[in-house]
Amino acid sequence: MDVMDAIGQRFSVRKFKSYELEDSKLDRVMEAARLAPSARNLQEWRFVVVRDPQMREALSEAANGQQFVAQAPAVIVACAVTDEHVMSCGLQCFPIDVSIAMAYITLQAVEEGLGTCWVGAFSADKVADLLGIPKDVIVVGLMPIGYPDAEAPPKKRLSLGEIMFEDRWQA
Numbered sequence: 001m002d003v004m005d006a007i008g009q010r011f012s013v014r015k016f017k018s019y020e021l022e023d024s025k026l027d028r029v030m031e032a033a034r035l036a037p038s039a040r041n042l043q044e045w046r047f048v049v050v051r052d053p054q055m056r057e058a059l060s061e062a063a064n065g066q067q068f069v070a071q072a073p074a075v076i077v078a079c080a081v082t083d084e085h086v087m088s089c090g091l092q093c094f095p096i097d098v099s100i101a102m103a104y105i106t107l108q109a110v111e112e113g114l115g116t117c118w119v120g121a122f123s124a125d126k127v128a129d130l131l132g133i134p135k136d137v138i139v140v141g142l143m144p145i146g147y148p149d150a151e152a153p154p155k156k157r158l159s160l161g162e163i164m165f166e167d168r169w170q171a
């Protein structure tokens with residue numbers, strides 16, 4: 001699949017079919033994350049893939065009751081093992097690096113006929129407790145993944161003219 005096709009077809013899936021997720025597909029999706037770029041090639045990302053139905057239910061509760069988290073056959077919990085290094089631009093590497101890997105996951109998922117949704121509304125403490133994640137590891141995001149049971153809505157996005165400036169910032 002063309003990269004732009006995958007970008008165009010991806011949307012936040014919040015309803016999943018009850019099909020199992022094949023290991024081979026999950027492996028390819030996670031391989032996409034593994035190959036992502038990261039600052040200083042630190043690769044601070046770690047992923048807990050949760051398939052256990054009771055744990056998914058508990059994760060859904062920790063995610064403000066968002067039911068689709070429990071409904072998806074797997075939830076990828078993206079974490080960072082990090083010294084919280086700050087780049088000279090003033091930003092921390094780890095949220096950026098983990099986010100890039102998560103974005104790669106979303107696109108490879110499309111190639112596999114799967115859907116994902118980034119879930120940022122969750123209690124990091126609750127998720128860490130549930131999964132036995134050590135205190136020095138940061139939970140960055142949850143990503144339910146499975147076969148979509150929804151159609152892509154039209155994309156609501158700013159136009160290129162609104163987000164892209166030439167040579168100088170334009171107010």
Ligand SMILES: Cc1cc2nc3c(=O)[nH]c(=O)nc-3n(C[C@H](O)[C@H](O)[C@H](O)COP(=O)(O)O)c2cc1C
Pocket residue numbers: 010011012013014066117118119120121122155
């Ligand atoms: C950092 C981040 C956090 C998000 N958190 C949630 C969330 O907790 N629950 C949810 O349903 N969608 C969440 N989303 C999905 C966005 O609402 C969605 O990406 C946006 O509305 C654009 O829609 P699209 O993904 O279908 O193109 C999140 C997306 C991002 C990037």
